[in-house]
Amino acid sequence: MNKTVLKTVLGRNNWFAGLPSELADDILRLGRVRRLNDALIYSASDCADGIVALVSGQIRLTSFSVSGQPSFLVLTSPGSWIGVTSALDGRPHGYDAFAVGETVLFQLSHERFNSLAGESVERYSAFVRLLCDHFRVTTQSLIIHRNRRPLYLLARELLRLADRHGKQAKNGVVIELRLSQEDLAVMIGVGRQTINRLLKSFEQDGIVSTSYTSLTIHDVAALERLRSSEDPGEV
Known part of the structure; x- marks a missing residue:
């Protein structure tokens, strides 16, 4: 894969985009591209095997x-990195990572990760900042899920998926992901019946429509209004 294209995709991630140019170039030089199709990247019990970035496809x-x-359940978007916690502490990942469909990855092996991180305090700190980014996102998500109603959570998740995976079409923004109602329920921490009820309400209002392989958002503004709601009550 062309290094310029690869660097552009990885640069969608604020952490990689903010790295010193020498470190970013060394990561690109020492890593390798992997292509998988509906395959396990690593299991929850696997120990450190470097860090992995999504170039295209879905993890x-x-x-x-x-x-x-x-x-x-989390769906990553191109430019996202996974595996940094285990790369730093050497312990099992604690979750499965699966490549859905045709997926292109960029992997920095554990040996080369350790080599780069061990060169200086500054370089080690750079990888710790990636872990801190993940921790902040997780903390923010926990706070939101404890204080917001399911209607808000679903609107927020659909907008996030549209931003990262959506494609503009004549009838709206199409999210071409294999997502079941059970998947959405796990992603926002509610029951499947709640998701079913909320999606039916969205469909009746002309906000979204669903099919087996995709979900289309017809009224992005309506979801944005729901997301801006500060009501912490229950639906």
């Missing part, structure tokens, strides 16, 4: 409860 990060039910 699903999933964790399961003792009963086997999904308890956590």
Whole structure:
């Protein structure tokens, strides 16, 4: 893959875009491109195997409860990095990472990650900042999920997916992802029945429409108004 194109995609991530040029160039030089198709990248029990960035396609990060039910689901967007926690502490990932469909990854092996991070305090600190970015996003998400109603959470998640994965069409913004109602329920932390009820309400109001392989947002402004709501009550 052309290094210029790769650098542009990775530069969508604020962390990578803010790296000193020498470190960014070294990461590009030492990493390698991988192509997967509906394949496991790593499992929850796997230990550190470097850090991975999504170039194109989709990565699903999933964790399961003792009963086997999904308890956590995140879809990454191009430019996103995963695996940094295990790369730094050497412990198991704690979640599965799966490439959905044709997916292109950029991976910096654990050996080369350690080599770069060990060159100086500044370079080690740069990778710690990536971990801090992930921690801040997680903390913000926990706060929002504890204080906002499901209607707000669904509107926020649909807008996030549209921003990262949506394609503009004549009838709205099309999100071409294999997302079931169960997936959306896990992503925002509510029951499937709640998601079913909210999606039906959105469809009746002409805000969204769904199919097996995609979801189309017809009225982005309506979702933005819902997202701006500060009502912490329950639906």
